[in-house]
Amino acid sequence: MGKVEENKQQKQERLLDTAFQLFTTKGLTKTSISDIVNNAGVAKGTFYLYFKDKYDIANKLIARKARHLCLQALEKLDRAELTDPGDRLIFIVDDILNQFQKTHMLLRFINKNLSWGIFKNALIRGSEDHDREMAELFRRILGDDLEHWEHLDAMIYLIVEMVGSSCYSVILERDPMPLEDFKPHLYRSIRAVVKSFQKS
Amino acid sequence: MGKVEENKQQKQERLLDTAFQLFTTKGLTKTSISDIVNNAGVAKGTFYLYFKDKYDIANKLIARKARHLCLQALEKLDRAELTDPGDRLIFIVDDILNQFQKTHMLLRFINKNLSWGIFKNALIRGSEDHDREMAELFRRILGDDLEHWEHLDAMIYLIVEMVGSSCYSVILERDPMPLEDFKPHLYRSIRAVVKSFQKS
Amino acid sequence: MGKVEENKQQKQERLLDTAFQLFTTKGLTKTSISDIVNNAGVAKGTFYLYFKDKYDIANKLIARKARHLCLQALEKLDRAELTDPGDRLIFIVDDILNQFQKTHMLLRFINKNLSWGIFKNALIRGSEDHDREMAELFRRILGDDLEHWEHLDAMIYLIVEMVGSSCYSVILERDPMPLEDFKPHLYRSIRAVVKSFQKS
Amino acid sequence: MGKVEENKQQKQERLLDTAFQLFTTKGLTKTSISDIVNNAGVAKGTFYLYFKDKYDIANKLIARKARHLCLQALEKLDRAELTDPGDRLIFIVDDILNQFQKTHMLLRFINKNLSWGIFKNALIRGSEDHDREMAELFRRILGDDLEHWEHLDAMIYLIVEMVGSSCYSVILERDPMPLEDFKPHLYRSIRAVVKSFQKS
DNA sequence: GATGAATGAGCATTCATTCAT
DNA sequence: CATGAATGAATGCTCATTCAT
Numbered sequence: 120m121g122k123v124e125e126n127k128q129q130k131q132e133r134l135l136d137t138a139f140q141l142f143t144t145k146g147l148t149k150t151s152i153s154d155i156v157n158n159a160g161v162a163k164g165t166f167y168l169y170f171k172d173k174y175d176i177a178n179k180l181i182a183r184k185a186r187h188l189c190l191q192a193l194e195k196l197d198r199a200e201l202t203d204p205g206d207r208l209i210f211i212v213d214d215i216l217n218q219f220q221k222t223h224m225l226l227r228f229i230n231k232n233l234s235w236g237i238f239k240n241a242l243i244r245g246s247e248d249h250d251r252e253m254a255e256l257f258r259r260i261l262g263d264d265l266e267h268w269e270h271l272d273a274m275i276y277l278i279v280e281m282v283g284s285s286c287y288s289v290i291l292e293r294d295p296m297p298l299e300d301f302k303p304h305l306y307r308s309i310r311a312v313v314k315s316f317q318k319s
Numbered sequence: 320m321g322k323v324e325e326n327k328q329q330k331q332e333r334l335l336d337t338a339f340q341l342f343t344t345k346g347l348t349k350t351s352i353s354d355i356v357n358n359a360g361v362a363k364g365t366f367y368l369y370f371k372d373k374y375d376i377a378n379k380l381i382a383r384k385a386r387h388l389c390l391q392a393l394e395k396l397d398r399a400e401l402t403d404p405g406d407r408l409i410f411i412v413d414d415i416l417n418q419f420q421k422t423h424m425l426l427r428f429i430n431k432n433l434s435w436g437i438f439k440n441a442l443i444r445g446s447e448d449h450d451r452e453m454a455e456l457f458r459r460i461l462g463d464d465l466e467h468w469e470h471l472d473a474m475i476y477l478i479v480e481m482v483g484s485s486c487y488s489v490i491l492e493r494d495p496m497p498l499e500d501f502k503p504h505l506y507r508s509i510r511a512v513v514k515s516f517q518k519s
Numbered sequence: 520m521g522k523v524e525e526n527k528q529q530k531q532e533r534l535l536d537t538a539f540q541l542f543t544t545k546g547l548t549k550t551s552i553s554d555i556v557n558n559a560g561v562a563k564g565t566f567y568l569y570f571k572d573k574y575d576i577a578n579k580l581i582a583r584k585a586r587h588l589c590l591q592a593l594e595k596l597d598r599a600e601l602t603d604p605g606d607r608l609i610f611i612v613d614d615i616l617n618q619f620q621k622t623h624m625l626l627r628f629i630n631k632n633l634s635w636g637i638f639k640n641a642l643i644r645g646s647e648d649h650d651r652e653m654a655e656l657f658r659r660i661l662g663d664d665l666e667h668w669e670h671l672d673a674m675i676y677l678i679v680e681m682v683g684s685s686c687y688s689v690i691l692e693r694d695p696m697p698l699e700d701f702k703p704h705l706y707r708s709i710r711a712v713v714k715s716f717q718k719s
Numbered sequence: 720m721g722k723v724e725e726n727k728q729q730k731q732e733r734l735l736d737t738a739f740q741l742f743t744t745k746g747l748t749k750t751s752i753s754d755i756v757n758n759a760g761v762a763k764g765t766f767y768l769y770f771k772d773k774y775d776i777a778n779k780l781i782a783r784k785a786r787h788l789c790l791q792a793l794e795k796l797d798r799a800e801l802t803d804p805g806d807r808l809i810f811i812v813d814d815i816l817n818q819f820q821k822t823h824m825l826l827r828f829i830n831k832n833l834s835w836g837i838f839k840n841a842l843i844r845g846s847e848d849h850d851r852e853m854a855e856l857f858r859r860i861l862g863d864d865l866e867h868w869e870h871l872d873a874m875i876y877l878i879v880e881m882v883g884s885s886c887y888s889v890i891l892e893r894d895p896m897p898l899e900d901f902k903p904h905l906y907r908s909i910r911a912v913v914k915s916f917q918k919s
Numbered sequence: 920g921a922t923g924a925a926t927g928a929g930c931a932t933t934c935a936t937t938c939a940t
Numbered sequence: 941c942a943t944g945a946a947t948g949a950a951t952g953c954t955c956a957t958t959c960a961t
Contacts, residue, residue, distance in 0.1 A: 723923090723924075726924085727924075730924090730925090761925080761926090762925060762926045762927055763926085763927065763928095764924095764925070764926055764927065765924080765925060765926070765927095768924070768925075
């Protein structure tokens, strides 16, 4: 029985990997299910055993990749022993940007969907005690003194969108400037925004 | 044969209008060229006389709409007689957001493409003396005292991306909060970013 | 191992019941073997242990239902103590029509196959002494004085086809008229046909 | 322009003819649209230019064939100069049965759909003054003295269903007897039914 | 320039059937 | 006996593109 279960897992894994590779090279619209199964070496029907359609596998892929990305960054943050909340936030951002810089493919795929919603779902997903988990996540990112800020949710939302959106073309096209040139401006802006949310 | 020329213009216009309506209601991928020509009352072959394919007409449409949006905002700004650069920038942002709030369709279509590149092209497009035009545009937006800032291009880029990206789901889905609630945070952040770019 | 035997019987039964329900609601062509086994809670392979394919199970189902229908009508006839052959024939027809009226589903499934062949097979099926059984069946339906008629087989055939065919749309669509309005014409015609087959 | 129109007609005709041949040999369910276009020597897309799907072309085919069948029989009847309504009715029935006898294919295709509805639509189809046309049709079939009968519609319905249903297996399978043996019984029954509908 | 009939590659999806467990 | 994962042929249908008129 374990053997069958193992085999199933393997098939699904192979489909996910193949799909990821094709999505990142040819793009989602140009990739057909036929492409995926042919490259994965499984029968067409098998695809439908595991996924509803192309968008189903794409979403599962995004969630999986985003989750991995965030968890890695958070683990590094834990080991970094930073105390200043601005430093901590920028540490996370910097780590994620560096990961994207290393593999443009991943960024191209996660694309413009690089939003707060994605990350939230990737980390919390369907939890019962949603608010408590959110607070914990914020605390894990910023440190323990959350009471210095107002509207933490709006602040995080704004920063994630700002970073995600602005770095897309910076990383992929070096437009309007290379990432290294852009980082100082970005990080200075993040600090400014964080400060503007602080309770007076 | 001004009549013929007129007729040509009219056909193209009808195609653009129809395409816009279909793109905003059915979405780009779900709209076929057949849909467009049928609704426009034009023969299929005629489409190819004016556009290369679906994406060609979509891009021309985005450029046209974005241009209109910006020009309107700039004209209102000219009449508003504001002097503070932060006020001026926020006036523009506010006007554009209000326009999008009025017609969600337009925002849904321009989609995540709501980026600095779009606006830049919409306003300057293929000019020879690119840098001079940019400087003039900045001056038109911020006022005459540009020398107080460094890296104006980075600043504008960052702000446009931040606004565009964060307001997309705020306007269309009221997520994570309605536009009216979000605006104060956004404008406060814009001011903070603008300040952080000022020469010390 | 009566238990195993029982279990087998139960599985087959469950497949038959499920298939009937699906055939009558979704129609034969729209029902797949996957549908049947899923709804029956049986593995796909199991289906092939008992039936050759979809049409095999459908035929077995028709035979089974038609048989049940006829036997019920015949038993009621036995208890009705009618003597006139016309009365007896119409009693049977009326009972069957009423059963169909009650459950349109059944009629819709047996469909246009509601023919003499079906009923014959349902009642006699693969008997060795076919002719003697037929005579007995006729005698059971019409009474003992069969010698008054010629070509009994043709007569029964004609009447069954006439009733089955004409009542299909009458019962299911009330077209060209409702069953209650149609019955007098039908029964009058049956009597006329019966009479026309009598030996002069 | 005439040339294009002609070509279109020709294509549609070729599709109809090919479909008819395949439907009658392989059966409707076993015939795919690919089969049809391959045999017709046209592209797949062309099929959808003229028909919605397989059932659309089948229905158009049935209507067309049934219409042709009836019109032929009616024309012959006009030339036959029969006066007795029973004779006239049987003349029509006989002619149609003979046509089916000649080309089993046609009967196999029209199949169990050989009903009053088909013929009614084939002859009257979407007319405004439906009732008047029906009366005229009845008069054309039975002669001028329609007032001798009650419930003409029920009578015609019953007879068409009886003939269609009973002759299907008689012609195609010679079961339960060959057509020539069956005809006397059928015609005697028709006369009996017709008589039973006469006003007393 | 304008038309629209014709094309046919391409796609998603279904499903009967098999067979190793 | 029973299972259900895997198969892959088959099908209906779409649609961008061409080209003769």
